Amino acid sequence: MTALRHGAIAVAAGVVLLGVTYVIGPFDNLQLATMAYYFIAVAGLSVLTGLNGQISLGHGALMAIGAYTTVKLLEGPGLPLVLALVLATLFTAVAGLVAGAAAARLRGPYLAGATLALAVGLPSVATRFPDFLGASQGLTAAPPTPPEALGFAFPLERWQAWICCLGALVAYWLLANLVSSRTGRTFRAVRDSEVAAELAGLDVGRVQIGAFVVSAACAGLAGGLFVVVTQLAAPGAFALTLSVALLTGVILGGLGSLLGAVFGAAALVLVPQWSDDLAKALSLPTGVQANLALAVYGLVLILVMVFAPRGLRGGLERLAAPLRRIRPTRGEETA
């Protein structure tokens, strides 16, 4: 039943988005597409951090894996886009399996440090293999072509928005089902108390790796859709700042909340745009203008943490409390 309900939400959202893409212009369609892939990455990270209690500063790097794989599959064997995206998602999930196996043994600050090393180190791999990965210039892919059935004058931007929104809706449907399933409950059980989860018969390491794989797959799909929007996979796009931006999206949207991820993703698109507009309106120097969005992310991370008096845990419990009151499922009680 829940799967049906989530499906209905996704379809309804899809219908609304379809209408929206006809109303807004090409630039806004690209923004919408950008929001869609940010949503996937933010939602995936939100599941990992909010529901499973693991932090990752390396999700920008995982997006890079998805993006590079997509370009390679599109340009090399010339696979159709859908297949390339699915394979890129799977490949990133495998990378997530490796990272998750290491992550499951690390705690809080150690995990943050290790994933930070991933975020800082992985982009420079592209310069190690300039022939294969295109060094700092990166790799380019041809833009997707709208099918002829849609008409000759169908704008590319609308087509990109369709692809990305469809990806986001599918990701939403899968994640929403996962979160409310038994697996989702094991994620939360491990977050709340590893000892209790272990006593309840859960394999804590396995659950943590599972959460990391799910989250990495989301990052991989987001990376693939990034290529659909930008036609480019280059190290500069996947710097540490991307990982920080994703984390900001998660914090803004509320940890573990898929609906919040929509809000977080929108913020990641709108904050840079608004801060640009603001800087131009105030005719601030270009150096200030280029860094304003980053400064906002940093401030948001600090202020939310400092002024949310009970911090992450409190936020989590506040989020979970009404859910528990309404539907105290057996799985949660025992966990």
Place this chain on the structure above:
Amino acid sequence: MGRFVDLTLNGLANGAIYAAVALSLVLIWRATRILNFAQAGMLMITTFIAWSVLDAGAPYVVGFLVALAAGLLLGAVVERVVIRPIEAAPPLNAVIVTLGLLVLLQALAGMIWGGNPRSFPPAFSIKGFIVGGDSVLFSPFDLFTVLVVAALMVALVVLFRSTSLGLRMRAAAHEPEVARLLGVRVGRTFTIGWALASLCASLAGVLVAPSVFVAPNAFDAVLVFGFTAAVLGGLESPLGALVGGVIVGLALSYVSGYAGSSVVTLGALVILVAVLMIRPNGLFAAAGARRV
């Protein structure tokens, strides 16, 4: 063989710098159980300040001392303003706050100094010493680096072992509540701890700046190396940080020399994960119960 010796010497000099960064992380971790990811941003700011002073025509010594003074001040301010409110919060909050501070400082530096990398002068020549007619990969500046970090280490040992302030700081870090009952102003010792840690980092910044140039995100990799060194040393012991720094410096020098400089950060990640898998408490910590 000559290449191996060169890489070893180069690794020692780099290791001294990583040790200083590791030391700054260890001092804070010991006192407040916070891993300060903002350290890369803090040492970047102090190095930029030193660059501005030098760029205005001041002698090297002045720039050097300004960097250290700025480090002390910045560490104290960060602790009082940003860290104090979240000291009692869960560890994840501190991670996010220090990360936020890192990007905030990077953004501010970008606004003030722009994104272009600036070259930073070394204190002494960076041309290698001549040994038996050949130039080795160890310069007077490298020697200066090793000596300065050694001096810092000795000063810290003296501070912690032989002064009343050091005793109070150790007491506050070890048993905050008992220390407070005995009249130690625990909050103040934490502020001093952060200031000292930030001083170590600002020293590392000035020492590493000639080889990486100064830019808002130029020191991210140095933070990763310092973190690796600190974890290798067990995150608890300053001596461990020193040994960890040298080991990481040597290992990465070989990685860079034999596998290419662009995979160095991933080399650090491999070391990090390997150490955490095999000895979660570092190479030097006594075997203890794992904190869950």
